[in-house]
Amino acid sequence: MAAAGDGVGVRLGGVVDRAAVTERLATRAAPLVRREPASPAEPAPDVAPPSKPVPTSGTMLVPQSAIRRRTAAHLTESLATAAHALLVVDVDYGAVDRVRRDLGLTYLPFVARAVVEAVRAFPKVNGMSTTEGLVVSRDVHLGIAVDLGFEGLVVPVVHRASDLRLRALAHAVENLAAAARDRRLSADALEGGTFTITNVGNYGTVSAAPIINHPQVAILSIDGVRMRPAAVAGPDGDWALAVRPVGNLSLSFDHRVFDGAYAAAFLDRVRNELEHRDWDAER
Amino acid sequence: MSTLDDPRHAELPYDYDPSELIADFHLACVARAIDQRELTLQKQNKVFFEISGAGHEALGLGFARALRPGYDWFFPYYRDLALVLGLGVTPEAVLLQAVGSADDPASGGRQMPAHWGDAARHIVTQSSPTGSQMPGAAGCAEATSYLVQHPDLPGCAAHADEVTYVSLGEGACSEGEVWEALSAACMLTLPLLIVVADNGWAISVPSRDQAPGSIDQLVSGFPGLQIYDLNGSDYFASRRVGERATAWVRGGNGPALVHARVTRPLSHSSQDSQAKYRAPEELAEEALNDPLRLLADALVGAGVVSIDEIEEIRQRASTEVAAAAQRALAGARPDPITVVDKVVAFTDLVETEPDREGEAVSMVDAINRTLADLMAADARIRVFGEDVADAQAALLDKVEGKGGVFGTTRGLQRTYGNDRCINTPIAEATIVGRAIGQAVRGLRPCPEIQFFDYIWPAMQQIRSEAATIRWRSNGAFTVPMVLRVPIGGYISGGSIWHSQCGESIFAHVPGLLIAFPSRAVDAAGLLRAAFAYEDPVLFLEHKHLFRQAYARDPYPGSSYVLPFGRGIVRRPGTDLTLVTWGATVEKSIQAAAKVAEVDGSVEVIDLRTIVPWDRQIVADSVARTHRLLVVHEDTMTMGFGAEVVAWAADELFDLLDAPIRRVAALDTPVPYEPTLENVVLPQVADIAAAAAALIAC
Numbered sequence: 001m002a003a004a005g006d007g008v009g010v011r012l013g014g015v016v017d018r019a020a021v022t023e024r025l026a027t028r029a030a031p032l033v034r035r036e037p038a039s040p041a042e043p044a045p046d047v048a049p050p051s052k053p054v055p056t057s058g059t060m061l062v063p064q065s066a067i068r069r070r071t072a073a074h075l076t077e078s079l080a081t082a083a084h085a086l087l088v089v090d091v092d093y094g095a096v097d098r099v100r101r102d103l104g105l106t107y108l109p110f111v112a113r114a115v116v117e118a119v120r121a122f123p124k125v126n127g128m129s130t131t132e133g134l135v136v137s138r139d140v141h142l143g144i145a146v147d148l149g150f151e152g153l154v155v156p157v158v159h160r161a162s163d164l165r166l167r168a169l170a171h172a173v174e175n176l177a178a179a180a181r182d183r184r185l186s187a188d189a190l191e192g193g194t195f196t197i198t199n200v201g202n203y204g205t206v207s208a209a210p211i212i213n214h215p216q217v218a219i220l221s222i223d224g225v226r227m228r229p230a231a232v233a234g235p236d237g238d239w240a241l242a243v244r245p246v247g248n249l250s251l252s253f254d255h256r257v258f259d260g261a262y263a264a265a266f267l268d269r270v271r272n273e274l275e276h277r278d279w280d281a282e283r
Numbered sequence: 284m285s286t287l288d289d290p291r292h293a294e295l296p297y298d299y300d301p302s303e304l305i306a307d308f309h310l311a312c313v314a315r316a317i318d319q320r321e322l323t324l325q326k327q328n329k330v331f332f333e334i335s336g337a338g339h340e341a342l343g344l345g346f347a348r349a350l351r352p353g354y355d356w357f358f359p360y361y362r363d364l365a366l367v368l369g370l371g372v373t374p375e376a377v378l379l380q381a382v383g384s385a386d387d388p389a390s391g392g393r394q395m396p397a398h399w400g401d402a403a404r405h406i407v408t409q410s411s412p413t414g415s416q417m418p419g420a421a422g423c424a425e426a427t428s429y430l431v432q433h434p435d436l437p438g439c440a441a442h443a444d445e446v447t448y449v450s451l452g453e454g455a456c457s458e459g460e461v462w463e464a465l466s467a468a469c470m471l472t473l474p475l476l477i478v479v480a481d482n483g484w485a486i487s488v489p490s491r492d493q494a495p496g497s498i499d500q501l502v503s504g505f506p507g508l509q510i511y512d513l514n515g516s517d518y519f520a521s522r523r524v525g526e527r528a529t530a531w532v533r534g535g536n537g538p539a540l541v542h543a544r545v546t547r548p549l550s551h552s553s554q555d556s557q558a559k560y561r562a563p564e565e566l567a568e569e570a571l572n573d574p575l576r577l578l579a580d581a582l583v584g585a586g587v588v589s590i591d592e593i594e595e596i597r598q599r600a601s602t603e604v605a606a607a608a609q610r611a612l613a614g615a616r617p618d619p620i621t622v623v624d625k626v627v628a629f630t631d632l633v634e635t636e637p638d639r640e641g642e643a644v645s646m647v648d649a650i651n652r653t654l655a656d657l658m659a660a661d662a663r664i665r666v667f668g669e670d671v672a673d674a675q676a677a678l679l680d681k682v683e684g685k686g687g688v689f690g691t692t693r694g695l696q697r698t699y700g701n702d703r704c705i706n707t708p709i710a711e712a713t714i715v716g717r718a719i720g721q722a723v724r725g726l727r728p729c730p731e732i733q734f735f736d737y738i739w740p741a742m743q744q745i746r747s748e749a750a751t752i753r754w755r756s757n758g759a760f761t762v763p764m765v766l767r768v769p770i771g772g773y774i775s776g777g778s779i780w781h782s783q784c785g786e787s788i789f790a791h792v793p794g795l796l797i798a799f800p801s802r803a804v805d806a807a808g809l810l811r812a813a814f815a816y817e818d819p820v821l822f823l824e825h826k827h828l829f830r831q832a833y834a835r836d837p838y839p840g841s842s843y844v845l846p847f848g849r850g851i852v853r854r855p856g857t858d859l860t861l862v863t864w865g866a867t868v869e870k871s872i873q874a875a876a877k878v879a880e881v882d883g884s885v886e887v888i889d890l891r892t893i894v895p896w897d898r899q900i901v902a903d904s905v906a907r908t909h910r911l912l913v914v915h916e917d918t919m920t921m922g923f924g925a926e927v928v929a930w931a932a933d934e935l936f937d938l939l940d941a942p943i944r945r946v947a948a949l950d951t952p953v954p955y956e957p958t959l960e961n962v963v964l965p966q967v968a969d970i971a972a973a974a975a976a977l978i979a980c
Contacts, residue, residue: 012848012895013930014790016623025619061906063934184620 022183026070026154029190031215033073034081071153078214082129083255086209087264091271093225093245099279108144108199109170111222111249113282114273115195116140116162116169122266124258125218126194134217134257139163143193143213144173146180154180155213157193166282201225201247208250217257220270223248295585296519303348304578304587305596307518311340311575312600313374314365318549319601320608321381321396325553329612330381333553334397336364338516338546339480341574344369345521346478349529350448352404356724358420358449359406360413361397362480366450370404374607384614385621391757392617400756407723408756412747413451414458417477418716419748420449421464424473424538425717426724429665429702436663439725444533447720450478454485456498460743463710465540467717469507470708472537476528479540480515482547487560499542507537515543516574519581546572625758626793627818629895632846637804637839644838647829649803650691650767653810654729656841658699661727664814667705668714668731668767672696688733689769689829711737715744715766719752722762727814735770735823736780749819750794765813765820770799771866771916772964773827778955781826784865784917784948789821790893790926796847797893799823801868804836805891808845815844823893827866834869850897852904856886858978860904862927863914864890867965871914874970883978893923901927902935909940910977914970919947941980946973 064072093100096110119126119140127136142161146154156176161169179185196213201224208221225247232242249270253263295304318337324330336343339362347369350357359366364377380387381396389400389408400408407423409416430441455461456479468475479498483490494501499512509531513524521543528539546569550557557566570576579593588596644652658664671692673684679697686693696704707714711732718728732738738745749762772782789795796818800806806824813820828834853868854875863871868889875885886904890896905911911931913924924945931943946965954960 011897011899012629013898013926014894014896015629015848016626016793018620018623021620021623061902061938063902184618186619 018183022185023065025185025187026190029187030070030074033070034077065152068152074214075211078212082212082214082217084209084212084252085255085260085263087251087253087260087267088207088248089267089271090246090248091274092230093247093274095275095277095279097245099283103167103170103283105166105170106199107201107222107225107247108197109166109173110274110279111220111270112142112144112158112161112169112173112197113166114270114277115142115197115220116164117273117277118266118269119162119195121269122262124262125253125266127217128194128215129217129254129257130215137194139194141192141194143196143216144176145196145198146177148181148183154185154190155193155196156180156185156189157191159192166279196220197222207248210250210252212252212254217254218263218266219252221250221252223250295581295587297523299519299522301587304582307344307348307369308575308578308582308588308593309596309600310344310368311365311518311578312597313604314340314343314368315575316601316604317364317374317377320378320604322553324382324608324612330396331383332395333381334361334395334551335549336362336397337549338482338569338574339363340365341518341578342478342480342513342515342521342543342545343367345518345523346448346525346529348522349525350446352406354442355405355446355448356420356423357399357404357406358416358423358447359399359409360416360450360452360455360480361409361411362452362482363399363450364397367399367401367406370401370406372399372401372404372406374604375610376401378604378608378611379614382608382611382614383617384611385617386614387757389757389759390755391621393622393757394755398755400759402756402759408752408760410747410751410755412743413455414461415716415743415748416449417451417458417461417464418467418713418744419719419723420447421468421471421473421475421713422717422720422722422728423447423724424468424475424720425471426721426726427474429721429726430724432702433662436725439663441724444535446474446476446529446532448476448478450480452485453479453481453483453490453498454488454493456501457485457493459740460712460716463708463713464716465502465505465508465538467708467710467713468538469505472507472535474532474535475538476532477538477540478543480543480545482545484547484551484557484561486551486555487557497542498540502540509536509539511539511541513541513543515545516572516577518574518578546574548573626754627796628753628758628761628816629796629818629847630816632812632815632844634808634846634849635842635844637808637837637843639837639839641838641840643835644803645830646800646803646806646824646834647689647691649807649836649838650810650824651686651693651695652838653807654692654695655698657811657814658695658703660841661814662703663725663727664729665703665705665721665726666692666695666729666731667707667717668692669707669709669733671731672701672704672706676701687731689826691767691769691824691829692731711739711741712744715741715749718764718766719744719749719762722764722819723752723760728764729814730764730766732766732768734781735768735785736783738768745789745795745819745821746792750792752794753818754794761817762819763814763817765810765822767822767824769826769829770823771825771827772953772960773866773916775957775960776955777826777953777960779952782953782960784915786823786893787917787921787923787926790923794818795894796820797823798847798891799825799864799893800891801825801828801865801889802834802836804839804843805845807839808843809847809891811842811844812846816847823865825866828869831869845891847892848895848897849892850888850890850900852886852900853889854885854887856884856908858884858908859910859912859974860886860888860901860908861912861914861970861974862888862890862901862924864893865916867914867916867970870965870967871970873967874974877967877971878974878978881975883975885974885978896927898930898934901931905931905935905938909938911935911939911943912946912970912974912977913943914946914965914973916948916964918950919945920950922947941977944973944977946970
C-alpha cells in the first residue's frame with residue numbers, strides 16, 4: 001500500500017501525499033524569493049543560448065521538484081547577497097572524546113555547545129543581516145542542516161539552544177533530525193534560526209565551504225575527525241609527536257557584516273572551548 | 284398509527300426498571316451539559332463550532348434502549364447526541380471531536396462536532412448534507428438479507444434480525460434522496476428504522492414552509508411502511524415506540540418510520556440566534572415541555588427519586604462533563620502532516636501478463652466477461668442498476684434477456700442469480716447510495732449509471748458520501764465500489780443527453796479513482812484492478828468504443844490486472860508528445876499518421892486512467908520531444924487537459940520549446956444532427972492540424 005509520504009504523488013497526478021504538506025509548510029517558513037534587481041538591458045549575446053538538454057541513450061532526466069527549486073533559489077540568493085569568506089581551524093578533540101564515548105554522542109552536540117559559549121563573547125555571528133543593519137539575537141537559535149537521504153535538505157532549529165546543557169542539546173538535535181527524516185517537522189521547527197551548523201564530517205571531509213543560510217551571517221561546518229600526528233608540548237617544554245583525534249572546523253561568514261579578525265577570534269574561541277572546556281562537568 | 288398519552292401523571296406509565304430510568308435521566312443531563320460545555324469552550328476558542336442535541340434527549344435515549352450497538356447499524360444525524368451516548372459513546376469521545384483532537388475517535392479532528400462515527404458500535408461516519416444518509420442506510424439494510432443468505436463472505440457479518448437505524452430532521456425530509464430511499468426501502472421490504480425528529484424548525488424555516496404536512500401524513504400512502512407518531516419529548520412514549528418500531532423492523536416486516544415531535548431549546552447551531560426569528564412565547568412554551576424537565580417531573584412524581592436527588596444527578600452530570608472536557612482538551616493535537624493521509628488508500632498493484640492468445644473480443648465483451656470472471660470468484664460483488672438484469676426470474680427460460688442497454692451485464696443474472704445482478708428503480712442517487720451502504724458492510728458493489736449524462740442526481744452520493752468516507756472517518760470506514768458508467772459521443776444521433784463527457788468534474792473530487800480505457804484489454808485489466816482497490820472507482824466506458832474493430836483485443840484471461848496510473852505509448856514519435864485518453868486515442872493515432880505525411884513525428888500517449896494519471900510517462904516523453912499537445916473529447920474549458928497542461932507548464936517548463944496546446948470539444952453541448960456533432964467534437968483533422976502546427980513552430 002502506498003502510504004502517504006512514499007512519493008506516489010510525484011509520479012502520479014491526483015493522489016496527494018505527505019510531501020505536499022512538507023512542501024507547503026517549508027514554503028511558508030521560507031522568506032519570499034527576492035526579485036533580482038533590475039539591470040539595464042544587456043546586448044544580445046553573440047553565442048546562441050544553451051540548447052535544451054536532450055537526453056541521449058543511457059541518460060535520464062531527473063525533473064527538479066518544487067522544494068528542490070526553492071532550495072536552489074534560496075542558496076543562489078545567499079551567495080549573490082552575502083560576501084562569503086571562509087576560515088578553517090583544526091581542533092584537537094582529545095578532551096571531547098573522553099566524555100563523548102562514555103555518553104555515546106556524536107561530535108555535533110559538543111561543537112554546538114562550544115558555539116553557544118563562544119557566541120557570548122562574539123555576539124555578532126549570531127544574527128540576521130537586514131536592510132536596517134545587523135539584528136543580533138540574545139538567544140542562540142541553532143539551525144542544524146539535516147540531509148533527507150540525499151533527496152533534499154532541511155534546517156530545523158533548536159530554539160533557545162543557549163539555555164541547554166550538553167545532554168539536553170544532544171537530545172534536542174537528535175529529536176529534530178529524526179522528525180526531519182520522518183517528514184513530520186512543524187513549520188515552527190523550521191523558523192527563527194540565528195546560526196547554522198552543518199555536519200558532513202562523517203564522510204571524512206577535510207574542509208568545506210558552506211553557503212550561509214541567509215539572512216543569517218555565519219555557518220559552521222564540522223569536518224571529519226581522524227587520528228593524526230600532532231606536536232604536543234611535554235612537561236619540560238620540549239615538543240613531542242603524539243597521535244591525537246584532530247578535525248577541522250570551517251566557518252563561512254558574511255564579510256559585509258564583520259571582518260576576518262572578528263570571525264577568526266570567534267572560531268578560535270570555539271576551538272578553545274572544545275579543547276579546554278571541563279566536559280566532565282556537563283555529563 | 285400509534286399515539287401515546289401525555290406523560291404528566293402521578294404513576295409511571297410503564298413498568299421500567301427504576302435504575303434504567305435514573306441512568307437515562309443522568310445521560311440526558313450529560314447530553315445537555317455537553318451542549319453547554321461546548322458552547323462555553325467555543326467562547327474560549329477551544330471549540331470551533333457547536334450544534335446541539337438539546338430537546339432530542341428523551342427520543343434518543345428511549346430508542347437507544349431498544350437498539351443494539353455493534354449488532355444493529357446506525358446512520359444518525361447531528362442532533363443524536365443522546366442516542367449515541369445511550370449506545371455507549373463516551374462524553375470524552377464526543378468532546379474530543381468538539382475540540383478537534385487527534386484522539387477524536389470519529390474523525391481525528393477532521394469533522395465538526397456531532398458528526399458521529401464509531402466502527403465498533405456500527406455507528407457509520409456521518410456527513411453534513413441533510414438527508415444524504417438515507418440512500419446509504421437503505422443500502423446497509425439491503426445488505427442484511429444478502430449477507431445472511433451468503434454467510435462466510437470475507438470481512439462481512441450480519442444478523443437476520445438486525446436493524447438499520449437512520450434519523451433525520453423534518454427539514455431534511457424535503458430532500459429528494461429521502462423519498463428515493465424511502466421508496467426503495469418499502470419496495471425491497473428493508474429492515475430500516477427511520478426516525479424523523481421534528482422540532483418544527485429547519486434553521487429559521489418553520490415546517491409549514493417546508494412541506495404540505497407532517498412527515499407521517501406525507502408517507503401515509505407508502506405500501507409496506509409502518510408509521511408511528513410520537514411525542515418525542517416524552518421519554519416513556521419514546522421508549523414504548525422505540526420498542527414497538529424496532530420489534531416491527533427486527534421481525535422482518537419491512538421499514539418503519541417514526542415521526543417524533545421534539546423541541547429545540549437552543550439555536551440551530553452556534554452560528555445561529557433563534558431569538559431573531561422565533562417568538563418568545565413559543566420558546567417559553569417549549570421550555571415547559573423540555574424533555575429533561577418532563578422526565579424529572581415524572582420520576583419525582585412517581586417517587587423514583589427526590590427533588591434533591593434530581594439536582595444531585597444534574598450536578599454530577601455537569602461535573603463529569605467538565606472533567607471529560609479537561610481530558611479532551613489534554614488530548615493530542617492533530618499533526619498537520621497527517622491531514623493528507625487516508626484520502627485514498629491507493630495500492631500499487633502488480634501488472635500481470637495478459638493472455639495474448641485469447642479469443643478476440645470487443646470492449647463490451649471484455650467488460651462482460653471480466654465482470655463474469657470477477658463475480659465467479661467473489662460473491663461479495665453485486666451488479667445493479669437500470670436494466671442491468673436479464674429478465675424477471677420466471678421468464679428467464681423463455682426470453683434472451685436484456686443485460687444492460689449496451690449488453691455489458693448480459694447473462695450475469697442468469698449465471699450468478701437474481702440477487703447478484705439486480706434491476707433498480709430510475710433513481711441514480713439511490714443506486715449509488717445502496718452501493719455505499721453495502722460497501723460499508725464489506726460487500727463489493729458494482730452499481731451502474733446507465734449513461735454518464737444521467738449521473739448528476741447521484742453527484743451528492745458520489746462526491747459528499749462515497750468519496751469523503753475514508754477521509755472524514757480518518758480511515759475507519761471505506762467504500763470500495765466500482766461505479767460503471769458508459770460515457771461519450773461520436774455516436775451520431777446521441778445528442779446532448781447521450782453523448783456527454785465530463786471526467787474532469789469527478790477528477791476534481793479527492794477520494795475517487797477514475798479509469799477511462801480505450802481498448803478491450805485495458806478495460807478488462809483496469810476493471811479487475813478497480814475491484815482490488817479499497818476506494819470508490821468511477822469506471823468510464825466509452826460507448827463509441829464498445830464494438831469498434833480497432834478496440835478489439837484477445838481476451839487477456841481471468842487474472843489480468845492493469846494497475847491505475849500507467850499510461851502507455853500507443854505510437855512512438857520524436858517531435859511532439861500528444862496526451863489523450865478514451866475515444867480520442869484512435870483519432871490521435873490516425874492524426875499522427877497524417878502528420879507523418881508532412882514529416883512530423885507524433886508520440887501518442889494514452890493515459891488510460893484519469894485519477895491517478897501518469898505524469899512520469901508524459902515527462903519522459905516531453906524530455907525527448909520538447910512539445911506537448913493534449914487532446915480530449917470533453918469540452919475545452921476546465922477539461923482534464925487543463926490539469927495536464929497546468930502541471931506541464933509548472934514542472935516541464937524548462938523542457939518545452941513551444942507553447943502547450945489543447946484540442947477538445949467546443950464549449951457547446953453535443954448536438955443531435957451528425958454534421959453538427961462532427962463540428963463540435965474534435966476530429967482527426969483538428970488534431971492533425973494542431974500537431975503539425977506545433978511541430979512547425
